[in-house]
Amino acid sequence: DTEVTQTPKHLVMGMTNKKSLKCEQHMGHRAMYWYKQKAKKPPELMFVYSYEKLSINESVPSRFSPECPNSSLLNLHLHALQPEDSALYLCASSHRDRDTGELFFGEGSRLTVL
Amino acid sequence: EDKVVQSPLSLVVHEGDTVTLNCSYEVTNFRSLLWYKQEKKAPTFLFMLTSSGIEKKSGRLSSILDKKELFSILNITATQTGDSAVYLCAVEKGALNFGKGTSLLVTP
Numbered sequence: 001d002t003e004v005t006q007t008p009k010h011l012v013m014g015m016t017n018k019k020s021l022k023c024e025q026h027m028g029h030r031a032m033y034w035y036k037q038k039a040k041k042p043p044e045l046m047f048v049y050s051y052e053k054l055s056i057n058e059s060v061p062s063r064f065s066p067e068c069p070n071s072s073l074l075n076l077h078l079h080a081l082q083p084e085d086s087a088l089y090l091c092a093s094s095h096r097d098r099d100t101g102e103l104f105f106g107e108g109s110r111l112t113v114l
Numbered sequence: 115e116d117k118v119v120q121s122p123l124s125l126v127v128h129e130g131d132t133v134t135l136n137c138s139y140e141v142t143n144f145r146s147l148l149w150y151k152q153e154k155k156a157p158t159f160l161f162m163l164t165s166s167g168i169e170k171k172s173g174r175l176s177s178i179l180d181k182k183e184l185f186s187i188l189n190i191t192a193t194q195t196g197d198s199a200v201y202l203c204a205v206e207k208g209a210l211n212f213g214k215g216t217s218l219l220v221t222p
Contacts, residue, residue, distance in 0.1 A: 004156075033209055042202055042212035043157070056208060090156060102148065103210055105156035 003027055004106035006091050012112045015081060021109045023074040023091030032074040033103065034066060035090040043090055049074060081113045116141045118213035120203050126219045131193050135216045137203030138185040147179055147186050148210060150202040157202055160188070193220045 004025045013019050023032065031050045035043035048056035049068040057066075063085075065077040074091055088110050092103040117140045127133055139147065146164040150157035161170045163179035163186060170177050174193075179186045190197055198220045204210035 042215050043210075045209045045211065048209050101146065101206070102159050102162055103157075104159070107155045 004091055004093055004104050006089075006106035006109050008109055009107065010110050010112075012114065013078065013081065014114050015083075017081075018077070018079045020078065021076040021089055021091075021111070023076075023106055024072055025093040025104070026072055027093065027104065028071075029093035029095055029104070030071060031094045032068065033092040033094075034074070034076055035092065035105075037088045037090055037108070047076075078111075081111075083113050086112045116205070116207065116211060118203055118205050118211055120201075120213035120216050122216060123214060124217040124219070126221060127193055128221055129193060129195060131220075132189065132191045133193060133218065135188040135190075135201050135203075135218070136185060137187070137213055139203075139205050139213075140184065141205045141207060141211070143207055144181070144205060146206045148204045148206060149177055149186070149188050150204065152200045152202055152215070153198075160201075190218075193218075195220050195222055 007022045011019060033048050034046040036046050037043045045058050046060045047066045052068045052071055063080045067075040088108040090108045091106040094101055094103050119138050121136045146162050148162045149160040151160055161177045166179055166181040174191045177188045198218055200215040200217050202215045203213045
């Protein structure tokens with residue numbers, strides 16, 4: 001079983017909705033990540049938080065808003081999404097971002113935007 | 115621009131065959147290269163390679179890195195149907211940058 005927990009596992013939302021994806025880890029990792037994965041494509045990095053501060057934003061549209069309330073939690077707030085944003089959103093954590101090493105992935109939240 | 119290129123993109127083999135998956139990279143400030151296996155859900159970690167020429171082994175899987183020629187290979191011997199998955203190579207640089215993956219299908 002993965003030690004990175006993501007909720008919800010599935011989410012269907014309209015383009016005008018506001019929703020959030022949540023991620024939690026209790027491994028003491030200080031770096032957390034959001035990746036987006038479309039079907040038959042590799043994961044694409046969206047955001048990196050290191051010690052609860054945003055350290056990398058891969059030019060992600062502002063309709064995706066990350067938040068790291070504490071070292072164990074990572075949220076991704078969604079607003080005014082487009083159908084092409086439908087994808088599997090993967091959260092991951094690692095010990096620290098300057099020497100990433102192994103990333104531990106959650107099972108993902110599968111998002112469908114209607 | 116950094117690149118991670120995997121080949122082949124897909125592969126079909128029979129149970130018992132040996133396969134070699136390739137990953138080449140052009141990345142500045144390289145730190146390490148990682149291999150992941152992805153079935154239906156999250157990628158699961160296989161190997162992390164930082165030093166050239168040192169083989170890492172786990173059961174039927176092994177991997178090696180060549181930092182001079184900028185590539186890595188992942189070998190799977192005596193393949194089983196449970197090895198069917200997408201194998202992702204990633205280079206670490208602040209986060210992981212993934213290649214497109216090799217989709218492996220092992221048929222009975």
